Amino acid sequence: MKSFAPFHFENNLTAEQRLFFQQHGIIQFKNFVEKETVAVFLREIQNVQHVLLSQDIKKVNGIPLKFGFDETGRTLIQRLAFTSHYSNILSEFLKDPRFQLLLELLGPYDGRIGENEKDGLVVNHYVNSPFSQFKQLGWHTDSPRDLFMGSRIQPMLNVGLHLDDCPVENGGLRVLAGTHTQGLMGLFFRKKYFVDNAADPAEVGFNIEAGDLTIHDGRLWHRVQQSPVVGAKSRRRVMYIPFITGAYQPKNADSPTPFYHKLAGLKQKRDAAQAERSEKFALKNLNWSRLLG
Known part of the structure; x- marks a missing residue:
């Protein structure tokens, strides 16, 4: 599989880095934060998860949280939204x-960090565990979400x-490098959104270390x-x-749930029901094995 050599960010974007991003639509920076900082962030995320679970919060600012189970069967939140709203440390990191220097990659558009959008x-x-709701994610782009929100x-x-x-x-x-320059036909119909998980001969993979930035x-x-x-090693x-452009559109507790998240919620319920049936089947087989043992 093809892979790209990573860069290091030295407090400015070089001409080589700009050109690489313009050509491929993706760039990797090694060691953007130290391992000690990663550990701090992981503790903060764990604290945020504890707050949300203890308060039985299912959505934040209209965005549903995605729940699942780890390899030990404990409940975890597999997709957190507006995480920095519950952590001063993460909010300060933004x-x-x-990041203001990296926003230049959006040029010629004026970009901002969408902490509240x-x-x-x-x-x-x-x-990757038997009852995880987040093991993989099918082919997609991030752009069509704007259409669901009623904007271009x-x-x-x-x-x-x-x-x-x-x-x-x-x-x-x-990733399929360079597809960010495709026309609308390619943007919408190159793959079946989220359904197609198959490897592509042209795809590019990455060797990632904790602290890297893509x-x-x-x-x-x-x-x-x-x-x-399977298990902890798959974590x-x-x-x-989000680096975004366009009109400022902050969200709050009264914000409606976007349609595409409602569709994702239906799929999650279906997958959860399937996992529950699989669990019951496995337990039944285990009991029979013990009886016949």
Whole structure:
């Protein structure tokens, strides 16, 4: 599988980095934060999850949370939205001056960090376990969400801070480099959104270490490959920071749930029911095995 050599961000974007991003629609920066900082962020995320679970919060500012179970059967939130609203440390991180420099990748458009817009600071928690609701993610782009919100597609970047090591052989991010320059036909019909999980001969993978930063154009086709291992070693946690353009549209507790999230919620309920049936089937077989033992 093809992969790209990562860059290092030295407090400014070089001409080489700009050209690379313009050509491929994605770029990786090594060691954007130190391992000690990653550990702090993971503790903060755990604290936020504890607050949300203890208060039985199912959605934040109209955005549903995605629930699942880890390899030990404990409930976890596999997709957090507006995470920085519950953590001063994470909110302060979004003010890191380096992000203002990276916003230049949106040029010639004026960009901003959408802490209070879209889904805010999102944390995705992938783990390959029998009852996880987030093992992989099918091919998609991020752009059509604007259409569901009643506006035209706006330039945006998804900036991911990776919180776990994820070598390419352990699954993780896959992209079709250069597809951010495609026309509308390619944007909408190159793949079946979220349904198609198949590997593409042209896809690019990444060797990720905790603390790395990836930035991809919202029009770029990408997916998340399921880890071939099961349990804790499959864990992949990423904080996604939205770099957005267009009119300022903050959300609050009264904001409606976007239609595409409602569709995703129906799928999650169906998958949860299927997992429950699988669990009952497995327990039944285990009991029979003991009886026949």
